[in-house]
Every structure is written in C-alpha cells, then in structure tokens.
Amino acid sequence: METTKSHIALLASPGMGHLIPVLELAKHLVSHQSFKVTVFVVATDHASLANTHLLQSPADSGDLLDIVLLPFIDVSDIGGPSVSFIATIVTTVLRSMPFLRSEISKMEFRPTALVVDLFGTDALEIADEYNMLKFVFIASNACFLAVMLCTPEIDRKEIDEHVKNRKPLHIPGCKPIKFEHNLDVFFMDTYDPFYQGYVEAINKMSLTDGILVNTWDELEPTTLKALRETKKVPIYPIGPLVRPIEKSVFGxxxxxxxxxxxxxxxxxxxxxxxxxxxxxxxxxxxxxxxxxxxxxxxxxxxxxxxxxxxxxxxxxxxxxxxxxxxxxxxxxxxxxxxxxxxxxxxxxxxxxxxxxxxxxxxxxxxxxxxxxxxxxxxxxxxxxxxxxxxxxxxxxxxxxxxxxxxxxxxxxxxxxxxxxxxxxxxxDRQGRNIRSRIKELKDNAANALAKGGSSYNSMSQVANICIQHLKTKASGS
Incomplete structure (x- = not known):
C-alpha cells in the first residue's frame, strides 16, 4: 500500500455510546478525506444484534476502512454486580493496551495519528512510541469538555460549596451548573483512585495535538470560544456526527x-x-x-x-x-x-x-x-x-x-x-414551538457539515495537520 496517504487509527471503548460516534468519525475520514482508517474495538462479552449490525455497516468504504476487534478482556476479578459500568470500561480498556500495541507494531503501514476517547488516554503513550499525532475525540458537547478540562484547576473550596451547600459551579463559557445537574466525579474524595485517574486522563488530554468534539460552533458558540481562549489544547468541533439512514433487515x-x-x-x-x-x-x-x-x-x-x-x-x-x-x-x-x-x-x-x-x-x-x-x-x-x-x-x-x-x-x-x-x-402549542426551534437547529447542523461550514472546516484543519505530519516523517526532518 502506498505510504503517501494518511492513516488514522481510532480506539473505541466498550459500549454502543462510544462505538457509534467512533465509527461515524471513521467513515467521515474515509468519505470526506480519503484517509486510510483502522478502528480498534475493545471487545466486551456480548455480540448484540445492534453491535453486529454496526460492525458490518461500513462495508461500502472498501479497503480504506478496517475494523479490528481486540481480544476479549476478562474483568470478572474486579468485583461483582455493584462495580460501576465506568470502572468496568476503564479496566477493560487498560487491559487491552498490550493487544493494541501488538496490533500497531505488526502494521506495515503505521498510523499517522491515533484518536482515542476519554477512556483511552493510556493508549497515547503508544502513539508517542511510534511518532504518531495524538487526538482525543469527545463524543459529547463542549460544555461537558469544559467541565472536564477545568476539573484539575477548580478550587476544592468551590467544589465543597457546590456539593455541601448546593451552590452552582462556575465554568468559563458555561452557564452556572446546578448541583443536581453535575457529574458524579465531583462528589468523590480527591484521594479516590477513580478521581485521580480521571484527573490524570484530563492532564493527558491537554498534552495532545487536539481535541475533537461532537458539536458545532453555532450550537455552543460561547463555550467553544472560552475553550479556545484558554489555549490549553486546540479544539476542533466536527459534529454532528450521526449514523446515516440505512436500509436494513432489522426493524x-x-x-x-x-x-x-x-x-x-x-x-x-x-x-x-x-x-x-x-x-x-x-x-x-x-x-x-x-x-x-x-x-x-x-x-x-x-x-x-x-x-x-x-x-x-x-x-x-x-x-x-x-x-x-x-x-x-x-x-x-x-x-x-x-x-x-x-x-x-x-x-x-x-x-x-x-x-x-x-x-x-x-x-x-x-x-x-x-x-x-x-x-x-x-x-x-x-x-x-x-x-x-x-x-x-x-x-x-x-x-x-x-x-x-x-x-x-x-x-x-x-x-x-x-x-x-x-x-x-x-x-399543545409548546410542542409546536419546540418543533420550530428544532427545525432551525436541523438546518444549522446541516450547514455546519456542508462544504465551507464550521465543522467541515474544522475537520479539514485536522486532516491538513495529519497530511503535514506524514510529509514531515517522509522527509526525515
């Protein structure tokens, strides 16, 4: 295979909510950028109807898209039914790292860049080993990202006021976040291993070449502006990435x-x-x-x-x-x-x-x-x-x-x-008003993805960074 084409590796954490957006990002990179893409899927212990269908659906991408199922990871030793699904995901992904490293090492055409989600930041050191660009894909909105990136810097007294006295939490670019709307991580002790791992993942994200977010500029302009002004890490809103309508025997x-x-x-x-x-x-x-x-x-x-x-x-x-x-x-x-x-x-x-x-x-x-x-x-x-x-x-x-x-x-x-x-x-009339607003958002989203739109341009920026990195590696400089 020619080595002048950028090759992007994506790592999908367990769960449909993680797999779907990663697959859509992969298909987008193939169809809009003509990149070679390999998706590594961290295997879980089920092969549901929906998952099986999803893994078969990108067949029309030809030889530009490969999907690699990493070996099943046994996490039965970490506890019983009381263990949270997040702890299960974190452990599963961590134990998949040797298999991911092995798969990448065997590739004749090594990836130009590695894209991981919040649960895959341990894989970023593999990208360093092979001189790959590093990106994080947040399959959520910019406000969620802003809360995450601010977590290590938020004064503990402010968090205590938020948790104990139910005072809103103030995050730059976001409306004050009410106690009842916040993430569970804010209610943990800072010495809790999960909290420390969460902060470590955020710190790793800040050292990457950029964060891709499944939103668009016109949906969250204030939050995205605040994120960019911090200049911690480049932010690329590339959404909305959703599954297209497909003809299927299911449903x-x-x-x-x-x-x-x-x-x-x-x-x-x-x-x-x-x-x-x-x-x-x-x-x-x-x-x-x-x-x-x-x-x-x-x-x-x-x-x-x-x-x-x-x-x-x-x-x-x-x-x-x-x-x-x-x-x-x-x-x-x-x-x-x-x-x-x-x-x-x-x-x-x-x-x-x-x-x-x-x-x-x-x-x-x-x-x-x-x-x-x-x-x-x-x-x-x-x-x-x-x-x-x-x-x-x-x-x-x-x-x-x-x-x-x-x-x-x-x-x-x-x-x-x-x-x-x-x-x-x-x-009722309230529903009609919301339907009218949704129509505006639908048109707005389509414009963001169209050629010249905000998300189209963001994705093009990421593509150009990958192409330039490949050229630099090829020249040996």
Whole structure:
C-alpha cells in the first residue's frame, strides 16, 4: 500500500455510546478525506444484534476502512454486580493496551495519528512510541469538555460549596451548573483512585495535538470560544456526527407500523443502549403513555433496581419477557396505538420517519444529535453520566426539549407528569414551538457539515495537520 496517504487509527471503548460516534468519525475520514482508517474495538462479552449490525455497516468504504476487534478482556476479578459500568470500561480498556500495541507494531503501514476517547488516554503513550499525532475525540458537547478540562484547576473550596451547600459551579463559557445537574466525579474524595485517574486522563488530554468534539460552533458558540481562549489544547468541533439512514433487515416491522400512522403523531420512547428503569418506573411510564391517549413506539427493557445504566455493557438480543413488568392488560389496551419493541430498535430510521412527532430520551449525546439532525423535538429524561447537564442545555439553553419533573429525587416520575409531557410535545402549542426551534437547529447542523461550514472546516484543519505530519516523517526532518 502506498505510504503517501494518511492513516488514522481510532480506539473505541466498550459500549454502543462510544462505538457509534467512533465509527461515524471513521467513515467521515474515509468519505470526506480519503484517509486510510483502522478502528480498534475493545471487545466486551456480548455480540448484540445492534453491535453486529454496526460492525458490518461500513462495508461500502472498501479497503480504506478496517475494523479490528481486540481480544476479549476478562474483568470478572474486579468485583461483582455493584462495580460501576465506568470502572468496568476503564479496566477493560487498560487491559487491552498490550493487544493494541501488538496490533500497531505488526502494521506495515503505521498510523499517522491515533484518536482515542476519554477512556483511552493510556493508549497515547503508544502513539508517542511510534511518532504518531495524538487526538482525543469527545463524543459529547463542549460544555461537558469544559467541565472536564477545568476539573484539575477548580478550587476544592468551590467544589465543597457546590456539593455541601448546593451552590452552582462556575465554568468559563458555561452557564452556572446546578448541583443536581453535575457529574458524579465531583462528589468523590480527591484521594479516590477513580478521581485521580480521571484527573490524570484530563492532564493527558491537554498534552495532545487536539481535541475533537461532537458539536458545532453555532450550537455552543460561547463555550467553544472560552475553550479556545484558554489555549490549553486546540479544539476542533466536527459534529454532528450521526449514523446515516440505512436500509436494513432489522426493524422493518417497526417501520411498517409507522407507515400506517399519521404525520408527527407518534412519540418514540427509548433510553439509549444502556438506560434502564426500576420496575415501579416502568409501570408509571406505561400508565402515563396510556393516559396520554397518544400513539407510541416504546423500546422496552427489563427493569433494574438502583442501576440506571443497567444494560450499557450487556445488551440483549430482544425478547418479549419484558412484557411481564407492564401493568396487567396494558399491551391489549394499547395495541391499536402503541408498539412495544423489546431491547433494540433502528433509532435513526425511526427518528427520520415522518410519523414521529417527539422523542422521550435519556439525553445521551448520540441520541440528542440524532434527534436534532432529524428535526424531532425531545422530552428530556436523563439517567446517568453527563445526561443531566445535556438535559439542562436542551431545555434551558437551546429550547429543543421539555423536561420531566421529579427526575432529581428518588421518587418515580408519576404517570400524570408523563401523560402531561407527552401531550405537550405532540398536541399543545409548546410542542409546536419546540418543533420550530428544532427545525432551525436541523438546518444549522446541516450547514455546519456542508462544504465551507464550521465543522467541515474544522475537520479539514485536522486532516491538513495529519497530511503535514506524514510529509514531515517522509522527509526525515
């Protein structure tokens, strides 16, 4: 293979929320820059329907895109079910490093650059070994990045005031962050090994050649301006990167059902690839949907107690066992206006369907971007990680959603609240106003990605840096 073409290596951490944006970045580098791209996927112990489909979908990229599944990593020794999914991800990625190093060392055409996510910063030393450029890809928004980059410098007294006295946290470029919206890491002791590892990862990010962010200038202008003014590390907003609509054998029965529904009449309910609800909350959600008298498609998973990310690393392959957790008679009573989908649905294809009028979402950033790109107003129901920050942005800053109440407390969101927000988004004037705002954001996002747009130009900058680095290496200087 010729060595005059830039070769980019990407490392995808476990979990659909990490894999999807990395694959889209890879396909973007192939289709828009004609780069050679290798995606290294840290293997987990499942091969779900959705994951298998995703890993097969880039076949049209020809020999420019390779996907390498790193060997399965056994992390059963780190603890039982009480171990957080984040700790599992961190351990899995760390133990994958020898396999990643081995794969790169065997390559005849070594990568020009290595791109990792927040969980892959330990791989940056491998990039140093082989004189590769180093980039971090944050598959979230600029405000989340700003909070991360500021963490090592925030005065501990300010954090104590934030945690103990519930005073808002002030991050340059972001609106004051309320206590109930912040990341769990702020509630940890600074001597906690996880907190120290988090800070170490942030410090490594600051020493890279740049950070790519799945947002765009026009969506978060103030935050991106503040990030650039710190001059810690170059920032490249390259989003929104979302999966394109694809023809697939998966989910055809869902689309067939949607074809029979009126335009913008259906609420799509999904809590992402990993989100789960308690048994009580599943019942309340069912009652709320029924009381709303609106059409719905609900991606349903078995409930879990005290673990909102219960399926992040353990997706199932779909079954109707979840129906056992619904109120008696619910499927029969709602069969004329509702569709229950076990475990997984082709989300982009569903959101792009003209009958979809709203999206009840956990506010994961991938889902948020997919909703905006397809012009679908949202009902924000955050569960874990940075989702509460995302929900606050969507509702209070950019006017793209309404938010369910009682999410911050231990109590379940009640059926009347659910009935109310579903009707607001599908029937009431508030929903029409949000739909109008979403249309603006959809057009805005398309312009950012188009030739000459802000994200197009950012990606071109990154590409030029890689090309120049390759030329410098080739000349031996």
């Amino acid at each position: 055809n029965e869902i689309l067939a059902w949607l074809n029979k529904q009126p335009k913008q009449s259906v609420i799509y309910v999904s809590f992402g690839s990993g989100g789960t609800l308690s048994a009580q909350q599943v019942k309340e959600l069912a009652w709320g949907l029924e009381l709303s008298q609106q059409r719905f498609v609900w991606v349903l998973r078995p409930p879990t107690e005290n673990d909102a990310a219960g399926t992040f690393l353990a997706l199932g392959n779909g079954s109707d066992a979840t129906l056992d957790y619904l109120p008696d008679g619910f499927p029969a009573r709602t069969q004329d206006r509702g569709l229950l989908v076990p475990m997984w649905a082709p989300q982009v294809e569903v959101l792009s369907h003209p009958s979809i009028g709203g999206f009840l979402t956990h506010c994961g950033w991938n889902s948020t971007m997919e909703s905006i790109v397809n012009g679908v107003p949202m009902i924000a129901w955050p569960l874990y990680a940075e989702q509460k920050m995302n929900a606050s942005m969507l509702t209070e800053d950019i006017g793209a959603s309404i938010r369910v109440m009682a999410v911050e407390s231990d109590a379940a969101v009640g059926r009347e609240e659910i009935r109310s927000v579903v009707r607001k988004i599908l029937v």
